[in-house]
Amino acid sequence: MIVVEDLHKHFGGFHAVDGASLRIETGSITGLIGPNGAGKTTLFNVIAGVLEPTSGRVIMDGEDITGLPPHALFHKGLLRTFQIAHEFGSMTCRENLMMVPGGQLGETLWNTWFGRKRIADEERALRAKADEVLEFLTIEHIADLKAGEVSGGQKKLLELGRTMMVDAKIVFLDEVGAGVNRTLLYTIADAIKQLNKERGYTFVVIEHDMDFIDKICDPVICMAEGKVLAEGSLAEIKANEQVIEAYLGTGLKNKDKVGA
């Protein structure tokens, strides 16, 4: 379980996260919604160690993880997805997956000279794992394509796939459905549900697409102006007066998105 206590993140005088407190239950797929600028991504980045909080605490399974850098959190099984960086676009999709575990044996000179067989064995195992991940995500046909050349939706699946190359416990997904067509969106939703059910991953999902949230998330947490406004099922959230007001405040376009 992750407990966020009274978290603040200020940029100069601007309070992007302004006293947010919430709980993420182990085994849940928790949705994080809210109007544009509510502070969702900033909250993610603070929890995932990308940004230092101004104040407040993040506790994971009883351990204070506030301000730990991403690589330390990675080793504890807490991951957030990132867009495939530009410089990895010229590597194949399979190679992008194979490089995730890091710290491979081949990196030391000793092993380069004396451990050729072990390196070859490790590479074979990584390759098999990457192929298994690609198959799970139904994108085995893009294994040898350059990551920079596949569609936006396939890139999103690859981002999700990267979390499957290590033993993730909790995965933060930031708008994984943005710009993705319906078919791929449902493939992503199914993959998330299956990973949750069969491998016990906990997910926290930022998403503006309410169908997607409805399909996979329970509970849903709604943020506005850096604070948590409400938590519950999507139906409860949609009926919440404060939530409706927060979305209304940002214009009718967003009101439609929450279905209020």
Ligand SMILES: Nc1ncnc2c1ncn2[C@@H]1O[C@H](COP(=O)(O)OP(=O)(O)OP(=O)(O)O)[C@@H](O)[C@H]1O
């Ligand atoms: N590095 C930064 N410096 C200054 N202001 C920032 C910075 N990062 C975010 N902000 C501001 O903090 C506020 C919250 O941004 P954030 O991206 O966390 O919101 P969000 O809820 O994820 O929005 P969206 O749904 O539009 O992605 C915004 O007003 C944004 O402009």
